[in-house]
Amino acid sequence: MASHKATVPKVEKELWLENRLGLHARPAAKIAALAQQFDAVLTLEKENGYRAEATDLLAILALDCPQGTRLVLKATGPQAREAATAMASLFARKFEEI
16 A cells, blocks of 8 residues: 655745845844744745744844845745745835835
8 A cells, every 4th residue: 555645845935135224123023923824834044054933033133134135935834835925025025114
């Protein structure tokens, strides 16, 4: 009898911080709040290898990301695709900042 192993969706997206002030408290809070809405584990990773769980506000701030920083979003779980799309949209809108 063949085993049917369910595959867990995994998504990676490249994100760029384009807002003038970079990743400060307000955008970090929006990232954490958005990440908590999905059944997925979201991780933000910087080029230097530092990473933060997207639900952890302090870990996100500790990444120290000024304007122009490139991050890789890694999403795993049943809602990984939806979560990655929503997060990419939040970054593209520059967190609704002026």
